[in-house]
Amino acid sequence: MTLGDKLRKAREERGVSQAVAAAGVGVSLRTYKSYELNESTPQNRQIMERLADYYGLNINYLLTVGDDFVFSAEEKYGSKGRREARELIDQVIGLFAGGEMSEIDRDEAMQAIQQAYWDAKKENTKYTPKRYRDDSDKKEK
Incomplete structure (x- = not known):
């Protein structure tokens, strides 16, 4: 399962839009969409940690x-x-x-x-x- 798949699944389980998730993580909507579409990945560990915290996930689940x-x-x-x-x-x-x-x-x-x-x-x-x-x-x- 790719990072994008994991983020999409977590977002849908939480019942929020991509815009709400992007704001909650502190990235632009365009950036968040690129993560879900597997077009890009977070540029540093801090962003990955914010994604994990936002969804209540263990960062190791998101990291490959x-x-x-x-x-x-x-x-x-x-x-x-x-x-x-x-x-x-x-x-x-x-x-x-x-x-x-x-x-x-x-x-x-x-x-x-x-x-x-x-x-x-x-x-x-x-x-x-x-x-x-x-x-x-x-x-x-």
Whole structure:
């Protein structure tokens, strides 16, 4: 079930219009509609938390494994990390297209790829000049 499907179901169960839901979450109607139509996803974890709070849902229900990965990459590495993580997920999804693979196996493969991404990022910080490292990089050493 996609984020859009989950939001639509929660909104219909609550018996509110998209306009009311958008106002309750604090986003524009156009933005909210794009979430329900799966045309876009929330740009940060705070919006996802507001969606979960508005509908009384656990945020983990709304997040996919990929969403959590993208938000974590953004928190650690900024917009470049978010973009790289999103590109990685899109490429991996392409690998799964048309194949016969259980959802559990797909999730495990995605988690393994995400772990490889984190390991590569951590390894690359060893080669970042000290003046460009932030405090969290120095503490990991």
